[in-house]
Amino acid sequence: MNEQKTHEDLLNYYIGLLSKIQHYREMAGLAHWDMATYAPKQGKSMRSEALGTLSTEAFKMSVSPEMQNILTELSEEEHFNKLPEKYQRSIKKDIKHLDKFRKIPEDQYRDYVVLTSKAQNIWEKAKEDNDFETFQPYLEKIVDFNQRMAKLVGYEGHPYNALIDRFEEGMTVEKLDTTFGELKRGIQGILDKIKNSSKTLNKRLESVNLSVEKQKILSEKILEKIGYDFECGRLDESVHPFTIGLNPKDVRVTTRYQEDFFKTALFGTIHEGGHGMYEQNIPLELFKTSVGSAASTGMHESQSRFWENVVGRSEAFWKGLLPEFTELFQDEIDKLTLEEMVDYINIVEPSMIRVEADELTYSLHIILRYELEKDLIDGKISVKDLPKLWNEKMKEVIGIEPKDNREGVLQDVHWAGGMFGYFPTYALGNLYSLQLTEALKKDLTDFTTLIENHNFAPIKGWMIEKVHQRGNLRTAEELIKEITGEGLSVKPYLSYLEDKYKKIYQF
Amino acid sequence: MNEQKTHEDLLNYYIGLLSKIQHYREMAGLAHWDMATYAPKQGKSMRSEALGTLSTEAFKMSVSPEMQNILTELSEEEHFNKLPEKYQRSIKKDIKHLDKFRKIPEDQYRDYVVLTSKAQNIWEKAKEDNDFETFQPYLEKIVDFNQRMAKLVGYEGHPYNALIDRFEEGMTVEKLDTTFGELKRGIQGILDKIKNSSKTLNKRLESVNLSVEKQKILSEKILEKIGYDFECGRLDESVHPFTIGLNPKDVRVTTRYQEDFFKTALFGTIHEGGHGMYEQNIPLELFKTSVGSAASTGMHESQSRFWENVVGRSEAFWKGLLPEFTELFQDEIDKLTLEEMVDYINIVEPSMIRVEADELTYSLHIILRYELEKDLIDGKISVKDLPKLWNEKMKEVIGIEPKDNREGVLQDVHWAGGMFGYFPTYALGNLYSLQLTEALKKDLTDFTTLIENHNFAPIKGWMIEKVHQRGNLRTAEELIKEITGEGLSVKPYLSYLEDKYKKIYQF
Structure with a gap:
């Protein structure tokens, strides 16, 4: 970003970045839907890998230096005050997200997406077979990741607060x-x-x-x-x-x-x-x-x-x-x-x-x-x-x-x-x-x-x-x-x- | 890439890059399938945009400096000769692709993906209504892009040769x-x-x-x-x-x-x-x-x-x-x-x-x-x-x-x-x-x-x-x-x- 960029340029850059992230999430969403509805039995495991790649890329973009830079620039008073409320709120939300989640290493994030995607197939089978043991190691890894994530993103009070906040902002x-x-x-x-x-x-x-x-x-x-x-x-x-x-x-x-x-x-x-x-x-x-x-x-x-x-x-x-x-x-x-x-x-x-x-x-x-x-x-x-x-x-x-x-x-x-x-x-x-x-x-x-x-x-x-x-x-x-x-x-x-x-x- | 990288490192990097491209293409493929089968009527137009983003990213990766560098390194005799045939062929194919297609500007590529995705919906309606006029401007743009693409990627003999080659290598x-x-x-x-x-x-x-x-x-x-x-x-x-x-x-x-x-x-x-x-x-x-x-x-x-x-x-x-x-x-x-x-x-x-x-x-x-x-x-x-x-x-x-x-x-x-x-x-x-x-x-x-x-x-x-x-x-x-x-x-x-x-x- 250089000095010559106008207010409008900055905003357009920001919108472009958000729209790219949104497109990745949309595709990941489609893959989720597909796996739960029409995907053929054997296709699901490779789909998990693809889903992992895509979600990780979306995540990386959301905590990327590009995102950080544009959020910093748009937060400057001269720009921020000119923005409609929706962008002001959007920027504040993205800054909060970035501050918390950039601490999560991207490879761990990717492993987690693949893990939870596969774990859902394992769970489906485990439930069918009334077999908790098969599911247990997956769940252990998932809990472990969530514990580490809580530490990384930070919290006040109970560590669970870090996790609730993702779904219900401010709830403890x-x-x-x-x-x-x-x-x-x-x-x-x-x-x-x-x-x-x-x-x-x-x-x-x-x-x-x-x-x-x-x-x-x-x-x-x-x-x-x-x-x-x-x-x-x-x-x-x-x-x-x-x-x-x-x-x-x-x-x-x-x-x-x-x-x-x-x-x-x-x-x-x-x-x-x-x-x-x-x-x-x-x-x-x-x-x-x-x-x-x-x-x-x-x-x-x-x-x-x-x-x-x-x-x-x-x-x-x-x-x-x-x-x-x-x-x-x-x-x-x-x-x-x-x-x-x-x-x-x-x-x-x-x-x-x-x-x-x-x-x-x-x-x-x-x-x-x-x-x-x-x-x-x-x-x-x-x-x-x-x-x-x-x-x-x-x-x-x-x-x-x-x-x-x-x-x-x-x-x-x-x-x-x-x-x-x-x-x-x-x-x-x-x-x-x-x-x-x-x-x-x-x-x-x-x-x-x-x-x-x-x-x-x-x-x-x-x-x-x-x-x-x-x-x-x-x-x-x-x-x-x-x-x-x-x-x-x-x-x-x-x-x-x-x-x-x-x-x-x-x- | 630095000198310390082993043969195996290089190969793994290459495989990682290919797998990422493949994941993007897989998701784009799923979106295509979905649009042709189950996507709700009004969802298709926004899906075209997402599809455009994803296909463009896959394309960019396939002609990126990272790809070029790794292909150059792996093409060096000391590495190339050690590789199994499948990788040798793969590398040759990717070099050919890169040499031809990096000449296509990425924004034009993206516009084209979105255009052809939307044009398919327009065609569907145009066919229903027996209405060539609605479809004509889309087709004109598509032909125009293909003409320009043929020039950019190059050909011997007839310009159409550049286009056939994408589907049937060596055919003229x-x-x-x-x-x-x-x-x-x-x-x-x-x-x-x-x-x-x-x-x-x-x-x-x-x-x-x-x-x-x-x-x-x-x-x-x-x-x-x-x-x-x-x-x-x-x-x-x-x-x-x-x-x-x-x-x-x-x-x-x-x-x-x-x-x-x-x-x-x-x-x-x-x-x-x-x-x-x-x-x-x-x-x-x-x-x-x-x-x-x-x-x-x-x-x-x-x-x-x-x-x-x-x-x-x-x-x-x-x-x-x-x-x-x-x-x-x-x-x-x-x-x-x-x-x-x-x-x-x-x-x-x-x-x-x-x-x-x-x-x-x-x-x-x-x-x-x-x-x-x-x-x-x-x-x-x-x-x-x-x-x-x-x-x-x-x-x-x-x-x-x-x-x-x-x-x-x-x-x-x-x-x-x-x-x-x-x-x-x-x-x-x-x-x-x-x-x-x-x-x-x-x-x-x-x-x-x-x-x-x-x-x-x-x-x-x-x-x-x-x-x-x-x-x-x-x-x-x-x-x-x-x-x-x-x-x-x-x-x-x-x-x-x-x-x-x-x-x-x-x-």
């Missing part, structure tokens, strides 16, 4: 311990009331089988209804459902069909649809900066949990859907009532698998992982003891014990993917979702009627305006304050749960 | 004019005999409709039979069928189903399967060099044409397949005889669309393009006149005239993809395929019986040994000489055609 073990403590007590309180309730819910639907083909039709129909745009996305199947935003015009979701448990695909699809709509509505002009992503992973989760639970598990939603649903499955289900369906999808029953958990106990699964994760990262517990510790924690927090590792420690892909620090955001999403719902209801006072009529456009519109189109211009904490007037709070969520289950379980 | 307009002249006369001679024959073939099968679902089953079954490995590949649908080898463990083919014309999918699938098996059987140790690809595009085509025509359109093949075929389509086709099927799939009838052409007139379509292409490149004709010229040439070479541009100049994606110099290889593939067949029959004297019994493993094995596993250690010209004892020849192909149609048309 100290804050989570308080928040999750309150949440756990609240949920367990409601759980006790349910256990003591004499109301038993009708479980007839537990024994119906619904054809996968028809479930697919339903999944697509619902995605269209809530406003997921198929011109900018698609729905496929994968072992672990996910959403991947390659760019706002290409946001793909996946789901998983179980003939004998239709709740998996139904709520899984709505859940990913919520994520998908967030990604589809990030403005293109933000997407070309480093703030063209969600406010945080927790805020992302607020969108999926909002559509899945607040909307999808409500009586109002099923009032609107029941006629279509009963027609579609007329051969499989006879004389279905609204009450029966609403009861069925809201049955509370502590269970083994997080992704199949009921709405109430779901957060307990997250708290369990959170407690294990932070102890793994600061070395209080070790990988080899995880199966045993998992089962003990399940007993302690949720009250039941897995019969094997497949429904225990091996149930989830996240650790294979190296996503330490990610789990807490699932529970934060629940909290944000109800904080947002309270604010939304003030603006859209006919919220319930809109849902009954499946008139989702105003709701989606509100989310776009308040959340999606803001991208990462604000952290989640800033955004939730801007929208609701207060920071992260457990209260709206607990009071929603209390009201909901009081009605269903009549306590 | 001068050689093709002779070869194609002989081929055209030979085919037209047989065509005349057919026209004068009093035998009329049964065309009942022209009016049957076969369900796409069942056609898919058949396509997969045949691919499995001939030895395409689904653990290292998959079959999908696309507007223009293609094969893409991301790496030997992930080689994907596509086909296109037409309910009212089952020959499209049937022979299209076998054709791509032939390409696919070539890619799947390139040895991994070669794949890590620059000679881990086919001997040439024409040799690649010899494999697809061999399986499609020599095997797939033979009486022996259908003797084996007929029972399964009639059972699968028992609701659609009544009392099908072997003779009827063999006649039907070998009907000779000049037609508009290359990919639907009969085996005999197919090469005439190629010669037509070749003649237009070389004149376009040396500026004798211009893009705006193409629709008219196309129709005139069709009349002259094939004897019929398209009713619109959709079945005329817009029928093919190749020009949109910028693949000037590629078309001749389709006809070269026909010639090579019969040269190989003659050699193969000397080793496998029970060739016809093997096909009748659908015992394809020995045939596939022969192709792997003689062709596939040799990768690009030899040019096509060298390889065909090694296998058959003589260079490119028209005779085996013409005598095969003569024998075949003599029997069918009884002339």
Whole structure:
């Protein structure tokens, strides 16, 4: 960079660099999607290597001297003050990223990307075979890398803070311990009331089988209804459902069909649809900066949990859907009532698998992982003891014990993917979702009627305006304050749960 | 590179550089596949940009100072003589590539990748709408780039030679004019005999409709039979069928189903399967060099044409397949005889669309393009006149005239993809395929019986040994000489055609 470069030259150089990084990430994202959906069996291992190369190059660019120089130049007052907010925020974010992550040696970064990519294939097989031992050495390496990374990037307080911050800026073990403590007590309180309730819910639907083909039709129909745009996305199947935003015009979701448990695909699809709509509505002009992503992973989760639970598990939603649903499955289900369906999808029953958990106990699964994760990262517990510790924690927090590792420690892909620090955001999403719902209801006072009529456009519109189109211009904490007037709070969520289950379980 | 580097260091550096380039190309390949199969409608335009970035980076690396330096060092006698043949060949090939292509400015290269990626979407729409005008400016830019590229990389004789050489090393307009002249006369001679024959073939099968679902089953079954490995590949649908080898463990083919014309999918699938098996059987140790690809595009085509025509359109093949075929389509086709099927799939009838052409007139379509292409490149004709010229040439070479541009100049994606110099290889593939067949029959004297019994493993094995596993250690010209004892020849192909149609048309 020399003195002659104009303000505009600098900005264009910066935009060019970001766009190149984005292109690499887009391709890496496509490779991830492909490996989870259509890649042939034997192709995955070599793909991991290619993915490693590409992710590493993107990472290198993000911490390169070129990036450092341009960020320094653009940070100078004469330039910085002239920039629109989106660039100012983008530059600040990139500087923070660079300061932290340039300390990670690139070869270690590359090894880690390849490792976690391969570990996901190993995990898939290990889960199938109920074989933790095969997976263990991979997980040990992954934990080890995360421990070293925490040290390298630095943290205050608990080492796990360094990892959470990647997903939820500013969140700490100290804050989570308080928040999750309150949440756990609240949920367990409601759980006790349910256990003591004499109301038993009708479980007839537990024994119906619904054809996968028809479930697919339903999944697509619902995605269209809530406003997921198929011109900018698609729905496929994968072992672990996910959403991947390659760019706002290409946001793909996946789901998983179980003939004998239709709740998996139904709520899984709505859940990913919520994520998908967030990604589809990030403005293109933000997407070309480093703030063209969600406010945080927790805020992302607020969108999926909002559509899945607040909307999808409500009586109002099923009032609107029941006629279509009963027609579609007329051969499989006879004389279905609204009450029966609403009861069925809201049955509370502590269970083994997080992704199949009921709405109430779901957060307990997250708290369990959170407690294990932070102890793994600061070395209080070790990988080899995880199966045993998992089962003990399940007993302690949720009250039941897995019969094997497949429904225990091996149930989830996240650790294979190296996503330490990610789990807490699932529970934060629940909290944000109800904080947002309270604010939304003030603006859209006919919220319930809109849902009954499946008139989702105003709701989606509100989310776009308040959340999606803001991208990462604000952290989640800033955004939730801007929208609701207060920071992260457990209260709206607990009071929603209390009201909901009081009605269903009549306590 | 400093003096201390050992021979091994140098080689490892070279291998590392090649593997990085390969990873980029693999990702670009995946993006191509995705755009042609599953990418959502609106995602394609941004994907073109990402693809442009990635292909350009791969190109830059292939002509970079780092590459130049390592090639220079490894070319020094003390190193070069110690190297295994595969690296010697690889280095020579890379030097040739570098010497030619470093003259192309990288920004022009990038623009061209983006242009041809977008042009393919434009072409798709233009073909749908029978609208050449929309496509014309794109094609003009593409032709212009190819003209400039020919000048930059250099050539002897005709400028088109620079373009053919990318696909068929050492091939020239001068050689093709002779070869194609002989081929055209030979085919037209047989065509005349057919026209004068009093035998009329049964065309009942022209009016049957076969369900796409069942056609898919058949396509997969045949691919499995001939030895395409689904653990290292998959079959999908696309507007223009293609094969893409991301790496030997992930080689994907596509086909296109037409309910009212089952020959499209049937022979299209076998054709791509032939390409696919070539890619799947390139040895991994070669794949890590620059000679881990086919001997040439024409040799690649010899494999697809061999399986499609020599095997797939033979009486022996259908003797084996007929029972399964009639059972699968028992609701659609009544009392099908072997003779009827063999006649039907070998009907000779000049037609508009290359990919639907009969085996005999197919090469005439190629010669037509070749003649237009070389004149376009040396500026004798211009893009705006193409629709008219196309129709005139069709009349002259094939004897019929398209009713619109959709079945005329817009029928093919190749020009949109910028693949000037590629078309001749389709006809070269026909010639090579019969040269190989003659050699193969000397080793496998029970060739016809093997096909009748659908015992394809020995045939596939022969192709792997003689062709596939040799990768690009030899040019096509060298390889065909090694296998058959003589260079490119028209005779085996013409005598095969003569024998075949003599029997069918009884002339």
